[in-house]
Amino acid sequence: MDHGLFTISLDNIGRRFNRDWIFRRVNFTFTSGESYAILGPNGSGKSTLLQVLNASMGPSEGKISYTLNNAPLSHEHVYQHLALAAPYLELIEDFSMEEMIDFHFKFKSYLPGTDKQQVISLLNLKGGAGKQIRYFSSGMKQRLKLALAFCSDTPILMLDEPTSNLDQQGVDWYLQLVGQFTRERLTIVCSNQPHEYAFCKHQLNISDYKN
């Protein structure tokens, strides 16, 4: 599996909303083949940092830089190289599961060895294939978001609160996907639940960057 070697480097990054600094002086490098947990209590700034990392939000101070296969990559191209599953990233409710999968993979490639049928069987949602997503349970929606992200052929995988709405069986399913689909990728998990980030070798705690 060759996703390309990716790095994200933060040089004294800070972000504020109005007068409130959410985090400051973050110096950190994220590298392919490694998994990272961004930790901190509710409202501490995990999602904000993730949005800065995926270049959908700019930092208020400091510099962020990206490389792909050792060549600099400009901010506007970063989204092409990442797959994101997050509570604020909505599925298209009018679509069926199959339509949603087709739509997603118009923009992303399937990870080598996966295809639509494999995504569907991975989801294991009995009778769900033709049903509109608006009628899915919250756990089914979460599984779909995760399967789309895991099966995208991108060097970066970003997961914000990956097991929200999942029951124990869903958590076990998520951990199985982690084992299967994160190798050689740069994986970043925002979480405050140990069971969903325990596999991450590195941890970055937002509370350490409050002043």
Ligand SMILES: Nc1ncnc2c1ncn2[C@@H]1O[C@H](COP(=O)(O)OP(=O)(O)OP(=O)(O)O)[C@@H](O)[C@H]1O
């Ligand atoms: N666009 C915005 N404008 C103003 N304040 C914002 C904005 N986005 C986030 N915030 C504030 O920034 C802080 C950090 O929010 P963020 O969602 O990053 O935290 P979090 O650690 O991901 O929280 P949770 O664990 O609850 O998901 C919060 O106080 C939030 O209200």
